[in-house]
Amino acid sequence: MGELFHFRMANASGVFKAALLVTITFCLHLGAAGFTTNNPQRKSYLEPIRNGLEKYNLLALPERPRTPGEKSVVLTLWDSSLSDQVILNELLRVEEMGFESVVIPVFPVQTSKTSDDPGVKWHLPIDFAKRQARLALNMTRLQVSFIPILSTINWEWRGYILPKNVKVWFLNYANVAGKLVELANEFQSPEIILATELEKIYSFNDEWIQLVKETRKSFSGRIIITANWSQYDYGFWRHVDAIGISLYAPLATGFFNSSATYKNNALNFRNKLINYARRVSKPIHLTEIGFGSHQLAAKEPYTYSSRPGLTLTPDPNLQAECFKIILSVWENVRDVIHQGVWSTGLTSIKDYSTNHDFRGKPAEKVLREWLAKDDDHFTPWQVLSDRLDGAEYRIPQNSF
Missing domain, CATH: 1.20.5 (Single alpha-helices involved in coiled-coils or other helix-helix interfaces)
Structure with a gap:
């Protein structure tokens, strides 16, 4: 010390x-x-x-190595007026749990699903993300990276976005990417998550490949693009360092389910994703793993508590069960280089009983046990993917 x-x-x-x-x-x-x-x-x-x-301005933490934390928390604090002390308390808590890095969301906005102006404004000020990052770097041992959550002004999901003018959209999104590069370099981030869940726009392979190449000119770390669990077959994977996945695949199917059903469905999804990743010679980056603490946690892990017109019943035990199953299914899979857990909100907010936060709920105990386990099964990302475009990833033997 x-x-x-x-x-x-x-x-x-x-x-x-x-x-x-x-x-x-x-x-x-x-x-x-x-x-x-x-x-x-x-x-x-x-x-x-x-x-x-x-x-007394006497504390300085040592500079962090530019290697990604293998187990991260995507910590979403929605209120930019939070004091430094409140933010620091949140960071200290996840650090004490055993997380190695914190991923801070930033929220670029475009006017509508068909507009071509991503980054026209930001739902939360960039300075708020910087304040969180500065506290994490100066007052904890957490590594810091950032994740862009693009949406429309009305918070429509980014997977629905399909601009009428694709060329102009990419020119404007390049400015968003430039802001991500600035943040990553300023705060010693080991990776850039360039985009997440842009399901419809990901079909424009050439444009994404060009954006990745341009990003590499000004950032030397790992570059990730994250797909949604429901669609990840794209043509740009060989140009990034891993297949990013938002892992909200349903564990429940139909009306009659059990823990065995949940595990079987999780295994089926896992095996399909691993087989796909091996075909395209890339490791897997589980960018987001999350469950709400409500009755739909297994059937709709992606359902959030503030969705208009939806009434949710608190079920923190189901949230804990879902976490336990998904983390056990992905344990010791050597194709995986990163696992991130989504946590949103503070324990004081009104929808805490049903939201995706795990702190202070039974799921926290599950995650603490997972974080305390030996991490030797992770393969260092430098071994899996080098900086050359199109470099092949050699599949570890006996991965699962």
Whole structure:
């Protein structure tokens, strides 16, 4: 723990120096006593220490290596007026759980499903995403990356977007990509998620290939494009570093379901995706995994609690069961290089009982157990995919 602290003490008084040295000695003693990153008691003692050091501008964390955290949380905080302390508390909590990185959503907007103006505005200010990233980098050991959630002004799903003028749309989306590159470089992100769930627009292979090539000129990390679970057969995969997937595939089918049915459906989807990934010689990046804590969690994992006209019944135990099944099904699959868990909102918001947040619900225990497991089954992404366009990915043997 000692490597965390770099001090500028030239102007400090003798009494302050002495008190500070006592504090440091105490902190080092705690570290030696076994208060590690995954220890549940970590937050209780570390938070006030960090706050005190920040007050005197004495804390500097070491620079992070540019390698992706294999288990991330996509942490969606909808209120840009949140204080730094509230944001930091959220970050410290997911860090204490054992997550290695935080993925911060940004929300570019286009006017309508057929318009050609992505990035005409942003649902939340970019500065809000920067504030979260700065706190994560300066006050935690979490790595930081960003994910673009494109929508219309009325929050229509991006999978429905199909512009009338495709050429102009890509010219404008290149500006969105440029903003993602700026964020990634500023905050030492190991990867860029270039786009997510643009189901209809992904059919324009040449345009996406060109955008990836342009992005590589100004970003040296991993480049991901994320498809929706329902459609992932596209022609641009060999130009990116992995097949990104939003994993909201239903576990339930029909009216009569059981845990065995859920697991069987999850296995079927997993095997189809792995076989496809091997055909196109790319590893798998599970960008988002998530379930609401309501009665439709297994049948419609993608259903969110604030959808107009929908009445949901809280069912946190079903959410936990779904997480347990999906995480066990994907465990020890060597084709997978990254798994991200979607979490939205704060425990204080009105739809907490049915939303996709797992914190403070039975699913948190499931995720803690998953995060505590040995990660040796992950294959380092540098081995799976190099920086050359069209480079082949060699399939690990005995992957599943």
